[in-house]
Amino acid sequence: MSTTEHDAAVVAALVEDAVTAPSMHNSQPWKFVFSTDTGVLAVYGDPVRTMPVGDPDNRGVHLGCGAALFNLRVAAAHHGWTARPTLLPHPSDGWHLADVVLRNTESPESDLSALYPAVRQRHSSRFPFSDERVPQEIIDELSAAAVLEGCLLTVPGAWHTDTVMELVHDAELFESADASMREEIAAWTRTGRAGEGPSTEGIPSSAFGPRQFGISAPTRDFDTSHSVRDRGEAVFEKHPQIALLGTAKDGPVHWLKAGQALERVLLQATSDGLATSLMSQPLEWPELRSFARDPNSAAGFVHMLLRLGYGPSGAATPRRPVDEVLSIR
CATH class of the missing domain: 3.40.109.10 (NADH Oxidase)
Known part of the structure; x- marks a missing residue:
């Protein structure tokens, strides 16, 4: 050769x-x-x-x-x-x-x-996590991983966590009232409907996770039309453990750095035995994104909300x- x-x-x-x-x-x-x-x-x-x-x-x-x-x-x-x-x-x-x-x-x-x-082990988990708290030493390790890529990973306090989760739920309401947003999301889901895109891309129904029983879940529901049968319901954690990934400035080079930091954090979390999922919903609405940042953090622009904890690994999605x-x- x-x-x-x-x-x-x-x-x-x-x-x-x-x-x-x-x-x-x-x-x-x-x-x-x-x-x-x-x-x-x-x-x-x-x-x-x-x-x-x-x-x-x-x-x-x-x-x-x-x-x-x-x-x-x-x-x-x-x-x-x-x-x-x-x-x-x-x-x-x-x-x-x-x-x-x-x-x-x-x-x-x-x-x-x-x-x-961890590259092949990491999958987004849209399942409930346990109430077991992630040890501080692991949080510190994840924060250090973000710093290595020029970004900041912060864990908000109780009041700011509540604010962020309210933003997640506000984004769900915005999404439900916006037909264009719903159509765009539907174009990237795979539930067996006629005319869907290739099976090598998008979110398959096998990765949806269970429906939230009761209040809104900390994960995005890709089946708002309830077209997937026998999906089941589950009670999600009442107080999700979340972290905010951000940078001091906001532009294409900072977005690329944030993407590298995001994956470094996710791989480290997977290596540490954590389950993870991503919550981008409020960051997709300019009127909500600015409220996601922690006013006590040097990261003025939030690029991703991470949910961390102990629970089932998510299903692999196609490539x-x-x-x-x-x-x-």
């Missing part, structure tokens, strides 16, 4: 791991282009996989691609390579999000390779095959 063929095979394996990252409604808004001449893997956002209603600024696209970029770095370290990203290498091209220089090395980054087992997202030139 030639060096070029070997590099291409390794890159395909790296991308296969990269795309296990979370993305808004599992839209998988990424494209990869590898140059065999330079050893550079370019990461692009995919303009046909955007959410014009829920993500008009494409912040979610950047978060998802940033998360995939972090998985790529972890997978590279696992395979004995280094992956050195340059964010937004060509500012005139807003869809060219990163260039990653790949090099074989005798000293892979051990802190990244240690996270590799497109590598040959659909990777081009080798």
